[in-house]
Amino acid sequence: MSSNKVTMADVAEKAGVSKSTVSQYLNKRYEYMGAETKKKIEQAIAELDYQPNVVARSLKQKRTSTIGIIVANIMHSFSTEICRAIEDYFQEHGINVILCNTDEDAEKEKRYIEMLQAKQVDGIILFPTGKNNAIYKKLRKQHTPILFIDRKVEGIKSDTIVANNEAAVFEAIEHLAKQGHAKIAIVTAPLLISSRIERMEGYRKAMKKLGLEPKPEFMIHCEISQIRGRLQSLFAEADKPTAIIAGNDLVMLEILAYVKENRIQIPNELALVVFDNIRFADLLTPTLTTISQPSAKMGRTAGELLHERIQAGGQAEPAPRELVFDCKLIVRESSSASTRPIN
């Protein structure tokens, strides 16, 4: 990186001791160290402004004090919040984080996993694309500490942290029904991952439970870029929905854009409930009803579980754990009956 790198050997020489002793000092093994020696080393380090090379240390110790996060889509607010919480946790524990973004691309995910392994990271937290099961399995077989977040992977036993997506949608629909809605639609990104499937499943169950028919046309799942078109078709029908649930903040942006373009009144013509903590939820008119996932808690817990597993270091590995976190429905104006004319 630069020129005149000071190494441990330089410190040792200046202090008039051996490298080994300097190493003991750095690792705070003072048990059998003379006070005099200690002071000399301290001084030498200060004078030379020595900083240990952690690459060398990592090589010998076989750990890097670095973990990797592979996130499917960093533009998604929920992901950002989780990453931030994970970073905060590891920061407190002297562990660094490398953040990788896959854009939901399986090939990219594969490359990043390999890269992180080559870099000898101590563990990996993964928002899995779900399209690399063979590799996930290999990671497990190698005993690489790994944790899945936001999405379960079928058939892979591994630490997993998810939200209670089904229940969250169920609650949202009950709420909408209570406001008098019967024609409720849901829009999510493609059903490639567990969280979206569960949300859809929550929709289906809630509708059935309420004696409402889960209409296929009201269950939209497609690429973000296609949402606009799907809404167009949906609202061209005679039988329009009176309420809609957005699967995440990116979906909501599309819905809001459509709504604005077509001057649809919220909540009068259309009630809206959105997954994720929207920073603008309180600032929009009307304010937005949201389903808040405890992202900070989920991220921090992810950090804790992975850290545990790393420290177990292969032996006495805890059994794979699956933690499910509850979401919270925060009712605001976009779904509230008070402003909605009763039919």
Place this chain on the structure above:
Amino acid sequence: MSSNKVTMADVAEKAGVSKSTVSQYLNKRYEYMGAETKKKIEQAIAELDYQPNVVARSLKQKRTSTIGIIVANIMHSFSTEICRAIEDYFQEHGINVILCNTDEDAEKEKRYIEMLQAKQVDGIILFPTGKNNAIYKKLRKQHTPILFIDRKVEGIKSDTIVANNEAAVFEAIEHLAKQGHAKIAIVTAPLLISSRIERMEGYRKAMKKLGLEPKPEFMIHCEISQIRGRLQSLFAEADKPTAIIAGNDLVMLEILAYVKENRIQIPNELALVVFDNIRFADLLTPTLTTISQPSAKMGRTAGELLHERIQAGGQAEPAPRELVFDCKLIVRESSSASTRPIN
């Protein structure tokens, strides 16, 4: 990280060649390599599923193919966009990025710089807090490839990428003046860094040029948490502003919250112009006039400059460069006269 790590020695043995030869193979130095040997190595690697240990490589090569970004506030959309662009650039060049967030805390910044150096990163991109000049100087002296972004540092000659903040505010004010505004206020976070100082300076100059008095009460700079209070005082006065410029997206959130609370009509009672690319700009009512910084371009250019400097590797270092990028005023409804009654 895991158990049965395959090393180069294993590959060498299986292929019946020496470590050196395997190394040559990995580094694609095929010049003097028999086709037979090549094939044997290829096969051994495949059979053992060997993956090189880049920690070991880095130790010898004295480069890690990793750079660090130290960002002052990752919650700030502009920072996120820049980081994303930098990551994209380096991703394309096989270089990894470690992202560190300082929360504008000088002490954290110092620790992160030291950590990144200990990790032997090849270079650092810094949104400087501006409070660690001694350390920035040390980095320069050590010839650590470094680049400042978003903020200049007084007295440190180093690659720097900034926006033309002064001109951007100047343009915004001219625009507002053209809409008939004379009482224009500006709100930013504390004036600790060049970009904010320049914006304030742009305000001062524009007002003077237009023959308007830059009133100190209209030039607000304080912590985000105190903005609400300051607005309270500002609008309690007889002489309220009719237009306001928000220094970034976080400032705007506060302003919007205040405006909403107090049912201030935008743009009729108050015109609003905001720095940064607000994802909701088009979705709010009214839509928001923004000052767009070319974050993607700035980030990518930052990557390019730093990469150049890394590749120069101490010798033939290019002279420090300072690149200034122009912003773009995107006029929308929140500052447009069409909906504003002319006084």
Place this chain on the structure above:
DNA sequence: ATTCATTCATAAATCGGTTTAGTAAATCGG
């Protein structure tokens, strides 16, 4: 005086690659 702990410090091996210097065999030019 001899034995045994205890304290303090070090030499040398090690981690897993890269790189340099060198060697043996094959090829070539005259």
Place this chain on the structure above:
DNA sequence: CCGATTTACTAAACCGATTTATGAATGAAT
């Protein structure tokens, strides 16, 4: 056919730390 070159490969040093085995010095106990 002989020396010079080129080709194909390798042994060993090296990167900068950690760790292990070992040794010297001191003191206490026998």
